[in-house]
Amino acid sequence: MRTRFILIQTSHAGNVGAAARAMKTMGFDDLVLVAPRWANVLRREETIQRASGALDVLERARIVDTLDEALDGVTHLCATAMVPRDFGPPTRTPREHLGPLAAGDEQHVAFLFGSERFGMRNEDVYRCHVALSIPTDPAFGSLNLGAAIQVIAYEWRLALGGFGVRETIAPPSAADARAVAGMLEHWERSLVQIGFLDPEAPKKLMPRLQQLFNRAQPTPEEIHILRGIAKAMADAAGGGSYKTPSPVRGQGST
Structure with missing residues (x-):
């Protein structure tokens, strides 16, 4: 499955770096920014510091003016929205939706994240096939953008088969x-x-x-x-x- 992470009108440079790091830890590297607040966001010091080892993801990242450009080639679009929209796509948890998606026909999947300040516009959510809602405490469901990307990236990697746990040392041998x-x-x-x-x-x-x-x-x-x-x-x-x-x-x- 080809996978893309799309950030719309990101206002904090550090969140771009955090997104790159979150993606790389789960083996993804296709990042597209739609009209971010800073034109040079990929080169800003805060972005680079928060990327912490994921500079290759930043180097591959693209900045575009419109969501249409970011969606080029995408066949399955997932919004990340805590609040369901009237007339919008069905709302599901990541694990509920992504498991069957990974087991189905090959797709070019994109995960869409809205602005930190305004969230996602209704018209952007309407374009999506599903609205993914991360199960959180109802009393405090606000996730930092970087944290939300990490959760989605982990759930998608898990659905795709995940990575094996690496042994730090060789298992000890038993005495004869x-x-x-x-x-x-x-x-x-x-x-x-x-x-x-x-x-x-x-x-x-x-x-x-x-x-x-x-x-x-x-x-x-x-x-x-x-x-x-x-x-x-x-x-x-x-x-x-x-x-x-x-x-x-x-x-x-x-």
Whole structure:
């Protein structure tokens, strides 16, 4: 789906920069400004500062005089209006409308945002196929323009399939069975030394601990921590003669 964000008569330069940043975070870059207050809005310092890394979106952005020019090639137009208009298009939440839209035939979609001061004119809303209303607290439903664009961009990206969550670090690998068995043997000795385990009547303590650590899938580093705890228990009980075996090759170190 081709996607365009259209801002009509934007009065605050910072909102243009915020719009560019909101779009880029969701993978969109087609921004059109219709008769903004500042002719040089794309080069103003406040715009650039608020874009914060989305300068490429600003560089691609276009300024036009009329909405007709901004709608060139668009086949599905979405207004963003909190107040329904008589004789206007149906009002829906973004998620309600955008999911089916993304699943349908390919379209050139545009999202239309009105002036910060006046909102959207009725005649502009009438041209749209739908009026998207972001569900907000009825007692205070006013959204900053940049925030509204971010919400719409997120909902549209989500409808299109979204982006996967990136792992910041590689998932840890579990210690092997030999390392777990060695740790349990160490724990068994220490539990006897502190008087928690009666070797003459062990019952099911060690099998239960075995199952606990099987479920936990400790990493090699965690195995070393557990061995350190076992050693500290034995030392506290005065039985510190038990020496922790050297780490198994490939299991890492403390």
